Amino acid sequence: xxxxxxxxxxxxxxxxxxxxxxxxxxxxxxxxxxxxxxxxxxxxxxxxxxxxxxxxxxxxxxxxxxxxxxxxxxxxxxxxxxxxxxxxxxxxxxxxxxxxxxxxxxxxxxxxxxxxxxxxxxxxxxxxxxxxxxxxxxxxxxxxxxxxxxxxxxxxxxxxxxxxxxxxxxxxxxxxxxxxxxxxxxxxxxxxxxxxxxxxxxxxxxxxxxxxxxxxxxxxxxxxxxxxxxxxxxxxxxxxxxxxxxxxxxxxxxxxxxxxxxxxxxxxx
Amino acid sequence: xxxxxxxxxxxxxxxxxxxxxxxxxxxxxxxxxxxxxxxxxxxxxxxxxxxxxxxxxxxxxxxxxxxxxxxxxxxxxxxxxxxxxxxxxxxxxxxxxxxxxxxxxxxxxxxxxxxxxxxxxxxxxxxxxxxxxxxxxxxxxxxxxxxxxxxxxxxxxxxxxxxxxxxxxxxxxxxxxxxxxxxxxxxxxxxxxxxxxxxxxxxxxxxxxxxxxxxxxxxxxxxxxxxxxxxxxxxxxxxxxxxxxxxxxxxxxxxxxxxxxxxxxxxxxxxxxxxxxxxxxxxxxxxxxxxxxxxxxxxxxxxxxxxxxxxxxxxxxxxxxxxxxxxxxxxxxxxxxxxxxxxxxxxxxxxxxxxxxxx
Numbered sequence: 001x002x003x004x005x006x007x008x009x010x011x012x013x014x015x016x017x018x019x020x021x022x023x024x025x026x027x028x029x030x031x032x033x034x035x036x037x038x039x040x041x042x043x044x045x046x047x048x049x050x051x052x053x054x055x056x057x058x059x060x061x062x063x064x065x066x067x068x069x070x071x072x073x074x075x076x077x078x079x080x081x082x083x084x085x086x087x088x089x090x091x092x093x094x095x096x097x098x099x100x101x102x103x104x105x106x107x108x109x110x111x112x113x114x115x116x117x118x119x120x121x122x123x124x125x126x127x128x129x130x131x132x133x134x135x136x137x138x139x140x141x142x143x144x145x146x147x148x149x150x151x152x153x154x155x156x157x158x159x160x161x162x163x164x165x166x167x168x169x170x171x172x173x174x175x176x177x178x179x180x181x182x183x184x185x186x187x188x189x190x191x192x193x194x195x196x197x198x199x200x201x202x203x204x205x206x207x208x209x210x211x212x213x214x215x216x217x218x219x220x221x222x223x224x225x226x227x228x229x230x231x232x233x234x235x236x237x238x239x240x241x242x243x244x245x246x247x248x249x250x251x252x253x254x255x256x257x258x259x260x261x262x263x264x265x266x267x268x269x
Numbered sequence: 270x271x272x273x274x275x276x277x278x279x280x281x282x283x284x285x286x287x288x289x290x291x292x293x294x295x296x297x298x299x300x301x302x303x304x305x306x307x308x309x310x311x312x313x314x315x316x317x318x319x320x321x322x323x324x325x326x327x328x329x330x331x332x333x334x335x336x337x338x339x340x341x342x343x344x345x346x347x348x349x350x351x352x353x354x355x356x357x358x359x360x361x362x363x364x365x366x367x368x369x370x371x372x373x374x375x376x377x378x379x380x381x382x383x384x385x386x387x388x389x390x391x392x393x394x395x396x397x398x399x400x401x402x403x404x405x406x407x408x409x410x411x412x413x414x415x416x417x418x419x420x421x422x423x424x425x426x427x428x429x430x431x432x433x434x435x436x437x438x439x440x441x442x443x444x445x446x447x448x449x450x451x452x453x454x455x456x457x458x459x460x461x462x463x464x465x466x467x468x469x470x471x472x473x474x475x476x477x478x479x480x481x482x483x484x485x486x487x488x489x490x491x492x493x494x495x496x497x498x499x500x501x502x503x504x505x506x507x508x509x510x511x512x513x514x515x516x517x518x519x520x521x522x523x524x525x526x527x528x529x530x531x532x533x534x535x536x537x538x539x540x541x542x543x544x545x546x547x548x549x550x551x552x553x554x555x556x557x558x559x560x561x562x563x564x565x566x567x568x569x570x571x572x573x574x575x576x577x578x579x580x581x582x583x584x585x586x587x588x589x590x591x592x593x594x595x596x597x598x599x600x601x602x603x604x605x606x607x608x609x610x611x612x613x614x615x616x617x618x619x620x621x622x623x624x625x626x627x628x
Binding site: 162164165167168169170171172173174175178183186187 | 319320321340341342343346347348350351352354356357358367368371372415419425
């Protein structure tokens with residue numbers, strides 16, 4: 001029993017370290033004074049902590065613009081993905097129709113195509129549609145990337161709202177739409193918010209499509225990749241950018257972890 | 270006036286027939302109970318009246334108005350769901366006035382009706398709580414209050430007591446009966462509990478396989494079940510059925526004992542060709558102590574106010590209710606008699622009651 005426990009803790013520690021160690025290293029490096037970063041051997045624990053790397057990163061005009069772009073793209077993605085996935089999820093949960101299961105499978109099957117394979121045709125299509133190097137184009141791609149997950153998440157959220165509640169609203173004089181807006185939507189709201197933040201992280205962290213499909217209107221990850229790969233940005237810039245990218249995701253995941261876990265059928269108090 | 274007229278309803282789910290061909294009239298102000306085992310179509314029938322199921326065919330009229338194609342909110346009905354379906358994100362008060370708000374009833378009137386209903390159901394002091402803070406019984410009262418503030422022509426209830434514990438159920442049953450007397454709405458009530466049906470209904474419609482088998486007052490259903498199914502569903506324990514043979518000379522042979530054919534059956538049984546009959550007798554009407562039938566006591570169960578015996582006679586088991594202080598013990602041999610006035614004969618092939626004349 002104790003041996004099993006020990007093994008469990010050991011495994012948990014290894015997995016946690018695997019995820020957390022790089023994050024910790026990035027954070028330490030980002031808060032290390034510039035000159036110390038180039039010292040050899042570089043100390044793991046800096047002599048003093050400083051925010052000058054972070055400030056330098058944030059104060060660059062193109063960084064600010066890319067940050068704003070990222071937020072815009074993420075916002076657009078959330079609106080588009082929820083707007084498209086929520087009705088689909090509602091229909092999948094509430095109605096029995098021909099081809100329902102095939103559709104469900106089909107939605108997931110879109111995840112089988114690697115984005116790398118699709119990137120060139122995608123760029124061609126976006127150029128044809130005059131959407132190349134636009135934020136809307138990137139948001140469209142992010143939307144299509146997130147729709148399968150969002151549909152799945154939102155469907156499970158809607159499934160958690162008993163249909164009898166909507167039926168009760170119908171008998172009390174609601175139309176179907178009113179019943180949805182007044183009963184199901186408010187009850188599902190926390191779950192929908194979780195789905196929205198999940199979409200935000202997905203778009204915020206997405207680097208491949210954003211890099212391929214933009215030149216000037218880069219999102220933050222695309223800008224970082226570009227400056228690291230093509231411009232050979234200095235170390236302190238890289239670390240600061242890394243930490244800056246990771247932070248929102250970590251904070252948001254901490255906030256919504258309860259909902260993410262309930263999605264997989266586990267309830268945590 | 271809000272009588273309900275159902276004509277030739279049919280509803281199928283894929284290949285499953287939920288309602289076969291159902292016609293039923295419910296009078297204005299009547300309390301009608303739909304009773305039957307699970308899967309008999311009683312809930313589907315109720316939901317069809319509510320407008321929550323789309324029928325394959327048939328018409329539904331409420332108060333003379335054809336509502337077959339109207340949405341639930343326009344039928345003049347209110348419904349109490351089995352799970353109560355109380356809205357969890359609204360306070361009790363907002364739950365109760367939800368329907369009135371949807372109707373655009375003035376605020377003062379909403380308040381007046383909500384308070385009256387809360388008073389009637391004794392939930393006045395929980396009006397600003399959320400449903401999660403209520404007990405099951407209180408939630409149930411909220412669901413009923415939410416329905417009756419609508420002052421519906423027709424009140425529909427789908428097993429409203431089935432989620433309550435036994436004691437509370439007994440209490441709420443009487444409450445519902447009082448409520449019906451005070452509100453006076455035509456009520457259709459679905460249950461699988463025959464005691465509930467007997468105690469609440471002005472009439473009971475017993476359903477089986479999507480059809481109404483018998484629709485009558487509780488007493489007449491109890492006294493004169495239309496077939497073996499109804500007889501073995503009503504009563505606790507239900508009616509006993511023993512296989513017997515008509516001897517052609519005014520008697521029924523049970524093994525080597527001969528019982529007289531009750532007078533009420535004598536005119537009809539002359540034409541009866543099949544000599545086999547099922548002899549139905551309610552457990553509380555069997556006389557134990559004297560009589561032509563001999564039986565062995567198999568089980569004796571004291572129930573407090575009475576005692577339930579399981580007897581074996583000529584290879585067939587039957588249940589008998591006797592006084593609590595009856596001395597019969599397992600292994601004893603007792604004599605018993607079936608009073609002819611309480612004997613009900615059924616055709617073993619069709620399982621229908623044989624025609625009776627007189628009272």
